[in-house]
Structures are given as C-alpha cells and as structure tokens.
Amino acid sequence: MRLKDLLKGRVPDEALRRFSGRFDVVGDVAIVSVPMEMEAYKHVVAGTILSTRKNVYTVLNKVQKAASDSRTASFEVLAGDTTITRYREFGFQYRFDVTKVFFTSRMAYERRRVTEQVEPGETVLVPFCGVGPYVIPAAARGGRVTAIEKNPEAYGWLRENIVLNHVEGPVTAILGDARDTGHLQGKRFDRIIIPTPYGMKDSLDLFAPFAARDGMIHFYTFGARNEIPALVDVLVSKGFDLTFQDECGNVAPGIKRWVFDLVKTG
Numbered sequence: 400m401r402l403k404d405l406l407k408g409r410v411p412d413e414a415l416r417r418f419s420g421r422f423d424v425v426g427d428v429a430i431v432s433v434p435m436e437m438e439a440y441k442h443v444v445a446g447t448i449l450s451t452r453k454n455v456y457t458v459l460n461k462v463q464k465a466a467s468d469s470r471t472a473s474f475e476v477l478a479g480d481t482t483i484t485r486y487r488e489f490g491f492q493y494r495f496d497v498t499k500v501f502f503t504s505r506m507a508y509e510r511r512r513v514t515e516q517v518e519p520g521e522t523v524l525v526p527f528c529g530v531g532p533y534v535i536p537a538a539a540r541g542g543r544v545t546a547i548e549k550n551p552e553a554y555g556w557l558r559e560n561i562v563l564n565h566v567e568g569p570v571t572a573i574l575g576d577a578r579d580t581g582h583l584q585g586k587r588f589d590r591i592i593i594p595t596p597y598g599m600k601d602s603l604d605l606f607a608p609f610a611a612r613d614g615m616i617h618f619y620t621f622g623a624r625n626e627i628p629a630l631v632d633v634l635v636s637k638g639f640d641l642t643f644q645d646e647c648g649n650v651a652p653g654i655k656r657w658v659f660d661l662v663k664t665g
C-alpha cells in the first residue's frame with residue numbers, strides 16, 4: 400500500500416493533502432520531504448515508513464534542497480542512528496554518508512546505459528564524479544579512468560568505494576576543482592562523462608577540448624523542454640554528432656536533467 404494511504408486516519412486529511420507521499424530509498428536510508436503542514440506528524444511518517452520497509456533503518460526529512468557546490472541538501476534525522484549507508488547498483492557497492500554527498504539512485508539505469516559503452520583500455524574522464532557511480536563501473540569494464548571531485552567528503556567515499564569494488568589499478572582519483580583544467584592540458588580522452596552540477600552552464604565547453612577525435616562525450620545539462628531544440632542546434636553548430644538524447648528526471652518545477660551523447664568529429 401502507498402505511504403499516503405497508510406497515513407490516512409493517522410494524519411488529518413487537511414495536512415495530508417499537501418504531502419506527495421513519495422520517498423526515496425538509498426541503501427537502508429529513506430528520504431522524505433515532510434511539508435510544513437505535517438510538521439507535527441513527521442515522526443508518524445517515519446514510523447510508518449520503518450514499519451513497511453523492512454530494510455530501512457534510517458529515515459531522513461529533506462528540509463532544504465541541494466544548493467551548494469557540493470549539491471548536498473539539508474536533512475533532519477527522524478529515525479535511526481546513522482546516516483552512512485551501503486547502496487548496491489548493478490553488482491557494485493557504494494558506501495557514503497547520505498547527508499554529506501550528492502547521490503541519486505534515480506540515475507541508476509542511465510549510469511548503466513553510459514558505462515556499458517566503455518571498452519577495455521579506453522581512457523575516460525569523469526569530472527564531478529561524486530562517490531563514484533560512473534567511475535567504478537567504467538573502471539570495472541577496463542576503462543582507465545581519471546575522476547575529479549571537489550567535495551572532500553565525496554572524495555573520501557570515492558577512495559573507499561574504489562577499494563571496496565577492487566578497481567584501484569585503473570582509477571586516478573583527484574581531489575580538486577574540476578574547472579581548473581590546467582593539469583589536463585595535452586591529454587585526450589576516448590570518453591568524457593560530464594555529470595554537470597545544477598546551474599553550471601559552461602561544462603561542455605570546458606571539457607570538450609580534452610576529448611580525442613571521434614571521442615564520445617556524455618553531457619548532462621538542465622533546461623525546460625521547450626529550450627531543448629535550440630540547445631540541440633547549438634550542439635550541432637559546435638560540430639558534434641548527436642547520437643542520443645534523453646531526459647533524466649526533474650530537478651526543479653518545469654526543469655529537467657537531459658543527457659546528450661556527442662561524438663567529437665573535429
């Protein structure tokens with residue numbers, strides 16, 4: 400039964416009306432956004448989630464959306480005694496503190512779509528790599544991966560996840576600002592995966608020069624649906640072959656995350 404249905408009779412209808420009833424589960428942590436009108440019932444919400452999801456031990460209330468560079472939101476712990484979890488995705492495992500790093504399980508199939516394209520021996524660049532959900536599968540397929548992350552917390556977990564998944568050899572992990580591309584000068588990568596942080600407009604221009612000729616760039620960006628045709632025109636005018644495009648979920652009202660697979664022809 401849906402969470403919202405389970406809460407009927409335990410939370411007044413008036414308050415419940417403002418609640419979507421949706422929550423995410425990452426490993427054994429559930430993340431819910433309890434609206435102001437239901438503040439007095441937030442522990443009822445947590446208790447109901449715990450009683451219906453046997454593998455969930457911690458419930459977090461997302462009180463503020465991701466805003467900083469590290470794309471971390473603010474959370475209140477409603478139940479449980481740790482915010483560190485172990486999350487499994489297509490045979491790989493990731494440990495991290497849900498409250499200190501950006502992570503969304505909603506991109507799991509998209510990450511698999513991209514990383515399944517990696518061929519043994521390819522060189523792969525992943526700026527904005529987070530705790531490693533592109534890096535680790537790409538390395539496991541034989542890619543030689545350079546991974547860059549600015550948030551020290553996420554970088555620490557990335558290092559741990561590299562060891563956890565036994566891909567120490569093929570990964571070079573760098574703690575730093577990916578926008579400082581000086582150390583990349585002269586390098587060319589067969590594949591570049593750019594999981595752009597929300598609001599960063601120039602990430603493609605920043606990294607495209609480091610793609611090899613005929614190299615593949617998986618470029619993530621944000622926009623309203625009606626902005627996409629003009630964006631496609633810009634990408635084509637820059638000389639890329641657009642081989643795939645898709646939407647990858649909502650990030651704000653009317654704003655979606657989009658992916659474009661671009662082959663650098665020039």
Ligand SMILES: C[S@@+](CC[C@H](N)C(=O)[O-])C[C@H]1O[C@@H](n2cnc3c(N)ncnc32)[C@H](O)[C@@H]1O
Nearest residue numbers: 468469501527528529548549550576577594596
């Ligand atoms: C949209 S998240 C993507 C994380 C990861 N690739 C994933 O799919 O889960 C963006 C990541 O970029 C990091 N970040 C933001 N600005 C950065 C910068 N200038 N240099 C390097 N990393 C940055 C954030 O800390 C965050 O981990």
